[in-house]
Structures are given as structure tokens and as C-alpha cells.
Amino acid sequence: MKVMTLNFLTCAVKNCKSSNDSFPLHPKEAELAKDDIEINPQLLINVLPRIDWAALRTTSTELGFPTLPEQPPSPEDLQSDEALLKELHELLMETQMMEGKLVCGHCGHEYAVKNGVANFLLPSHLV
Amino acid sequence: MLPTPDTSHVPYQRVYEPAEDSFLLLDTLSSPSETAFLSSRFASPSPSSSPSPAPLVLEVGPGSGVVIAFLTAHASTIFGSTHVLTTAIDVSPFACAATNLTVSKAVSENASTSGFWTSATQGDLVSPFRPGSVDVLVFNPPYVPTPDLPAPPPTGLQALKEKTTFEEDSHLLELTYAGGRDGMETTDRLIEALPEVLSERGVAYILLCAQNKPEEVKGRIRAMGGEGKWKAETVGTSGKQAGWEKLQIVRVWR
Numbered sequence: 512m513k514v515m516t517l518n519f520l521t522c523a524v525k526n527c528k529s530s531n532d533s534f535p536l537h538p539k540e541a542e543l544a545k546d547d548i549e550i551n552p553q554l555l556i557n558v559l560p561r562i563d564w565a566a567l568r569t570t571s572t573e574l575g576f577p578t579l580p581e582q583p584p585s586p587e588d589l590q591s592d593e594a595l596l597k598e599l600h601e602l603l604m605e606t607q608m609m610e611g612k613l614v615c616g617h618c619g620h621e622y623a624v625k626n627g628v629a630n631f632l633l634p635s636h637l638v
Numbered sequence: 639m640l641p642t643p644d645t646s647h648v649p650y651q652r653v654y655e656p657a658e659d660s661f662l663l664l665d666t667l668s669s670p671s672e673t674a675f676l677s678s679r680f681a682s683p684s685p686s687s688s689p690s691p692a693p694l695v696l697e698v699g700p701g702s703g704v705v706i707a708f709l710t711a712h713a714s715t716i717f718g719s720t721h722v723l724t725t726a727i728d729v730s731p732f733a734c735a736a737t738n739l740t741v742s743k744a745v746s747e748n749a750s751t752s753g754f755w756t757s758a759t760q761g762d763l764v765s766p767f768r769p770g771s772v773d774v775l776v777f778n779p780p781y782v783p784t785p786d787l788p789a790p791p792p793t794g795l796q797a798l799k800e801k802t803t804f805e806e807d808s809h810l811l812e813l814t815y816a817g818g819r820d821g822m823e824t825t826d827r828l829i830e831a832l833p834e835v836l837s838e839r840g841v842a843y844i845l846l847c848a849q850n851k852p853e854e855v856k857g858r859i860r861a862m863g864g865e866g867k868w869k870a871e872t873v874g875t876s877g878k879q880a881g882w883e884k885l886q887i888v889r890v891w892r
Contacts, residue, residue, distance in 0.1 A: 512757040516725065519694060519756075523765040534768065554754060557721040560691040604754070625797050628734045631727075631761030632796055638762075 512629050515603040517570050518562050522615035523622075523631040532616035535566040538573055539621070541611035550600045556586045558603065567602075576602050640668050640715060643707035643744040648736045652807040654701035654814035658876060659778050659845050659885055663705050666874025666887045667776070667843065668716055675889075677718030679839060680773065692721045693773035693839075695753070698763055698828060700726040701814060703737030705776060711744035713753030717774075722753030727761050729791055730810050731798045734758040762790065763828050764835045772835050775842040779825040780817045783849050787818040821850050829859060832890060833868075841891040843873075848884055859890055868892060 517535055527533035564583040571579050577598060589596050613622040613629055620637065623630050642664065645656055666672055680693045695717075697706035703726065709716060710724040726737050737758045745752045759766065764775070788809060795806055802810075817824055825844065832842055846852040852872070859870040874887035 512759065515723070516756045516759065519725070519768055519771045520759065520766045521768045523761060528769065554692070554721050557690060557692040558723065558754075561694070607757070623797075625731075626735065627738070628731065628758060628760050629766075630731070630796055631759060631766040632729060632790060633762070633765075 512608050512624065512627055513604070514570060514574065514606045514608065515558075515562075516629075517608075517613070518566055520613075520629070520631075522617060522620060523633055524615070524618055524620060524637050527615055527617045530617040533618070535563075535570050536613040536615060536622070538570070538608060539612040539614050541574060541624075542609050543574065544607045544609045544627075545601070545605050546607060548600075548605050550597065551604075552590060552596055555596065555599055555603070556589055559583060559586075559589070559599075562603075571602055574602075574606070640664075640708065640712045643704050643711060643740055645702040645704050645736070645740050647739055648702040649732060652802060652810040653730065653733050653736050654811070656702055656704040660702075660704050662874055662876050662885055662887060663776065663778055663843070663845060664708050667705075667709060668712065669874065672873060672889075673716050673718070676716060676774070676841075679841065680722070681718030690721075692723050692754075693717065694771060695722060695724045695774040695776070696764070696767065696772045697724075697726040697776045699728055699733075699778060699780075699814070700737045700758065701728065701733050701778075703733075703740030703758075705778065706737060707741040707744035709776070710741050710753050710755050711748035712751055714751040717753070720751065720753055723756055724753050725756045726758045727764070727766075728758065729760065729762060729813060731760055731796060732810065734760050735798055760796070763824075764831050767835050769834050770837045773837050773840050775832070775836065775840070777825070777828055777842065778845045779828065780813065780815050781821040781825065781845065781847045781850055782815045782817050783821040784816040784818055786816075787823050788812040788816050817850075821847065822855070825850065825855075829855075829890075833863060836892075838892065841889060844888050844890060846886055846888055852886055852888065856888060859888075
């Protein structure tokens with residue numbers, strides 16, 4: 512799963528949805544892979560407005576990527592800052608989590624990631 | 639006509655094979671009226687205007703992945719922009735793997751017209767998606783009326799494996815079509831989740847068959863959250879058989 516997906520996903524347990532601690536999910540024992548994708552600045556600029564920046568900063572740090580600036584860059588910032596553009600491209604578009612777990616910070620449930628697919632099916636007692 | 643994605647790698651003994659319903663979705667979503675609707679809703683008015691947030695397109699229950707691969711590979715025609723993010727969720731690990739491969743193949747064959755494929759996730763309907771995160775939702779449900787709904791995949795069927803038994807394959811296929819009472823038990827749960835998961839500009843395309851009582855379904859959607867909040871219109875049909883529209887696609891939006 513692309514790291515970008517972590518910005519759209521939260522704990523599947525109903526009671527966790529309203530808690531701030533259920534997002535973002537925390538990667539654990541993550542094995543990463545990198546797809547080679549040509550950089551597309553305009554796509555990144557259009558993707559950024561829909562990214563939860565605080566969550567992306569957390570994910571970036573937890574996966575061992577460089578610390579992102581506190582505030583999201585503006586389209587002008589991005590166009591002039593090639594280093595940041597590359598960093599975001601690598602993190603959001605190229606990096607995949609292949610194996611490991613995603614942990615909810617609210618209920619502690621661990622979702623397994625296998626072959627690049629995260630499994631959000633819940634055991635019957637949590638549905 | 640836009641080319642249909644290649645699904646020759648999909649194990650049809652346990653993953654739904656593209657059929658009339660899948661093709662009706664492809665035809666409807668690429669029809670002039672729907673591409674005009676989607677483009678006006680999601681594409682940037684002009685390259686110089688401020689960025690329009692890239693929409694997230696989610697297919698629920700993609701099976702082979704033929705529909706979401708088609709939407710991804712032909713994003714520039716269907717959504718008026720390649721700045722579109724696509725994803726999918728399915729209860730079957732085999733469908734997730736098949737979908738990832740179908741979309742990757744279609745994207746590599748249509749690089750210049752493709753949106754950005756994020757990846758397939760395994761789960762129940764939209765359960766792990768953040769509230770308000772989905773802009774376009776497509777659902778070809780298990781719509782056949784059956785006495786009961788099949789159980790969700792047990793733990794032993796939640797990860798890929800080399801060998802499955804005949805019973806396991808039958809269970810996975812049953813999950814693709816068996817819809818319980820009126821064939822609507824799963825679709826009703828999805829409709830219930832729409833107000834939370836769809837963004838303000840969000841739109842859903844849901845396939846229904848005649849036994850689902852589509853006029854009643856549309857009536858229920860139009861009554862959600864008070865009169866006039868939700869719209870539901872038939873935007874594609876498979877043609878009449880004995881006076882009935884056998885299959886139809888309903889567009890749902892605010």
C-alpha cells in the first residue's frame with residue numbers, strides 16, 4: 512500500500528472513528544519498498560490540499576523519513592523548493608508498505624499488512 | 639470506445655469474472671453525460687486557476703479490478719484530468735491482489751491518460767475510510783436475492799495462499815453475488831454509510847437489478863436527512879426485458 516493511503520484510512524472500529532487518537536494509524540515493523548515513478552509537480556500540488564498535513568508529518572517521522580516542515584507548503588513554495596518536492600514525491604507517491612502492522616492509537620487494534628495489502632476485516636467481537 | 643482493461647491473470651474460480659454488470663458500469667461512467675458531470679465537478683477550470691484538490695475515487699468490491707482499472711487508465715477522458723487518486727476495497731485477498739495487478743497493467747498501457755493508483759485495501763465496505771474522504775464511490779454489489787447472506791471470510795481466507803479448497807472458492811464466489819433479502823442487505827449498509835464517507839462534492843454510482851426494487855431504493859435515498867438533501871437518478875440501464883430494466887446504475891449525490 513502506498514504511504515499516501517495512510518492519509519485516508521483510520522481504524523475500522525466504529526467507536527474509534529470519533530477519537531483523534533485513531534488517525535493516523537501507526538506503522539509497526541514496517542517493511543517498505545519503492546516504486547520508481549516520474550515526478551509530477553502539478554499532481555503533487557493538486558494532491559496536497561486534500562492531505563492531512565499533521566498526520567502526514569507523523570507518518571513520515573514514524574517511517575524514518577525526514578521531518579516535514581510544520582506548515583504545509585503553498586503551491587509556490589513547492590515549485591521553488593526542489594528538495595521538498597522530491598521528498599514528498601518519494602514519501603507519498605513512491606513508497607509502499609509491503610509488510611508489517613498498522614496500530615490504532617485509540618483501541619490498540621493491530622491491522623496486518625501482507626503482500627502490500629492492509630487487512631481491515633475485524634474479528635466478530637469488534638464489529 | 640475506450641479499451642477494456644486486461645483481466646486474463648485473474649483466477650475466476652474464486653474472483654468474480656467481469657460480466658454484463660461490470661460492462662454496464664464501464665459504459666455508463668464513460669458516457670458523454672457522465673463524463674460531462676464528473677469533469678465539471680472535479681476538473682480544474684483552467685491550468686492557471688488555483689489547484690482543485692485531486693478527487694479520491696473508491697471502488698467497493700472491485701473483484702477482478704476491471705472497473706477501477708478502467709476509471710484509472712482513462713481518467714483524463716472520464717474526469718477531465720489525470721490528477722485523480724484511485725483506490726479500492728474488497729473482503730477477498732484474492733480480489734485485492736487481482737485488482738492491484740489489473741490496475742497496474744492498465745496504467746502502464748495508458749500512462750499519458752491515467753490517474754494515480756494508490757492501492758487496494760482489504761476490508762468491509764467503507765469501514766476504514768475517513769469520514770468525508772471519498773469523492774467518487776463506485777459499487778457493483780452482491781445484488782442477487784438469496785435466503786441468507788454468506789459469512790465474512792474466516793481468518794484462514796483473509797490472506798493469499800497457494801491452494802484453496804473447492805468450498806473456500808465457493809464461499810468467495812458466493813460473497814460476490816449473494817445479497818440476502820431483496821438482494822439489498824449489503825447495498826443498504828453501503829447506502830447508510832454514504833452521508834459519512836462521501837465528501838460534500840461526493841457522488842456514488844450504485845448498480846441495482848430489478849429485484850432490488852430500484853424505485854423504492856431511490857425513494858429511500860431521496861428521503862435521507864430530510865427532503866431535498868440527497869438526489870438519486872438512474873443514469874444507465876441494460877435495456878428493457880419484458881418491460882423491466884434488468885440492471886441499472888443509480889447516481890447518488892448531494
